Amino acid sequence: MKKLFTLGTLCILIYACNSNTSENKATDSGTATEQAASSPNTADYDPNRGQGKFDKVDVGSQLDAAMATEGETIANLKCASCHKYSDEKLVGPGWKGVSERRQPEWIMNFITNPDAMLDQDPALQAQLELCLVRMPNQNLTDDDARKILEFMRKNDGVK
Known part of the structure; x- marks a missing residue:
């Protein structure tokens, strides 16, 4: 039986x-x-702005503290399970220095359009080989993505 x-x-x-x-x-x-x-076509890809609708993101020279605080709340909910805010890798790469290495347009396009960016950006493809996990599309609004960008700037020491 x-x-x-x-x-x-x-x-x-x-x-x-x-x-x-x-x-x-x-x-x-x-x-x-x-x-x-x-x-x-990948040959048409702009590595400074990425792939997506954001051509120009005006961040200004000063940090918007209220926006950064809201961005931190969103990031803690949507991003912190895979990313540390230091340079240490968790599932995905750490966020330390990202706003210094990348243009605001690139960051906004990646946050809101990760699939197309991962398919075309050579640096992201190299990062994918290290992390072995594609960043999921979190379906963030443009406003949420902008707040996360401001938090990234705060994380990198912009005042």
């Missing part, structure tokens, strides 16, 4: 795995085709 139960359980697991795999393959191949058709 125990052998029959084990055999039945094994058959159910094999069936469940095979049916999910074939559904996922069909979905994945369609998604890859759609992405290839809609993605711009």
